[in-house]
Amino acid sequence: MPDRDLPTPRLVSILAQISLPAAPRTVLNIGCGVFPASRALDAVLPGWTCTGIDLDFYALRRARQAAPGLHPVCADATYLPGLFHTRFALILIRHPDVFQHRKTWSRVIPILPNIIAPGGAALITLYTPEEVSLVYTMAPNTIQPVDEQCLARVTLTGHDRYPLIYRRDGVAAKTPGSC
Numbered sequence: 001m002p003d004r005d006l007p008t009p010r011l012v013s014i015l016a017q018i019s020l021p022a023a024p025r026t027v028l029n030i031g032c033g034v035f036p037a038s039r040a041l042d043a044v045l046p047g048w049t050c051t052g053i054d055l056d057f058y059a060l061r062r063a064r065q066a067a068p069g070l071h072p073v074c075a076d077a078t079y080l081p082g083l084f085h086t087r088f089a090l091i092l093i094r095h096p097d098v099f100q101h102r103k104t105w106s107r108v109i110p111i112l113p114n115i116i117a118p119g120g121a122a123l124i125t126l127y128t129p130e131e132v133s134l135v136y137t138m139a140p141n142t143i144q145p146v147d148e149q150c151l152a153r154v155t156l157t158g159h160d161r162y163p164l165i166y167r168r169d170g171v172a173a174k175t176p177g178s179c
Contacts, residue, residue, distance in 0.1 A: 008040040009152035010160045011094070014123065015044040017150055018165060020089045021119035025049060028088040028115065030077045030108065031096055035063035035070055045090070053077055078107045080115055087117035093124045094160065098134050109138040116168035125160040132162050139166060 025048040027041060032052030041050055051071040054060050060072035075083055091112055098105045112122045121144070126132055136143075144165040154161045 008037065008159065010154060011037060011040040011125070012043050013150060013152040014125070014146060014160060014163045015040060015090075017146060018090070018121050018123065019119075020045075020121065021117055024087065024089055024117055026086065026088045026117070027051070027090045027092060028053065028084070029092045029094075030080075031093060032063060032070075032072075033059045035067045037092060037094060038063075038067035038070065041092075048089075051084075051088070053080075053083070078104055080108065080111055084115060087115055087120065089117045089120040091116060091120075091122040093122065095125060095127060098126070098131050098138075102134070105135075106138050109135065112166060113168050116166075118168060120168050122166040124164045124166070126162040126164065127158050129162065132164065135164060139164075 025045070027045065027048055027050045029035065029037060029041075029050060029052045032054050033056065035050075035052055038050070041048065049071065050067070050069060051073060052060065052063055053073045053075055054063075055074065055076060057074045060074055063070055064072050073083065096105055109124075116122060124135060126135065144167055146163050146165060151163075
């Protein structure tokens with residue numbers, strides 16, 4: 001599928017670099033809103049079960065209409081992992097406003113390892129280097145490198161400019177240069 005056919009080619013290129021376990025085939029999108037990542041996730045992880053959590057009931061309702069396969073949950077992410085009795089192969093957090101909601105994210109990010117499946121990962125994408133620095137202070141584990149040569153260009157909106165990949169355990173990302 002050519003890049004121009006995807007609404008989020010950079011996200012697709014980031015997701016393609018993440019080695020994920022064969023099971024469970026599950027994604028948790030924290031702060032999913034209207035679920036703009038749905039086409040990118042379908043392109044890279046077809047057939048996977050996607051759960052979206054957000055505080056905005058109306059955004060979740062629109063997301064459910066746009067992506068019928070999404071399992072929406074209207075809840076506060078600070079109550080993770082108690083909300084789910086499962087682990088996810090991939091946790092996706094796109095563009096959290098870590099400065100405005102610092103207290104919330106400082107509670108959510110450290111608990112991510114509790115809901116990541118063995119071999120799984122959490123992907124957090126950010127807009128600015130300052131956000132990256134702040135997330136590093138909250139980071140539960142090591143950050144895996146992302147091969148920038150393999151990524152689609154950043155659009156003028158800056159979506160997914162700074163990807164951070166957190167691993168539950170020591171599983172490496174795909175081999176650099178293997179785009």
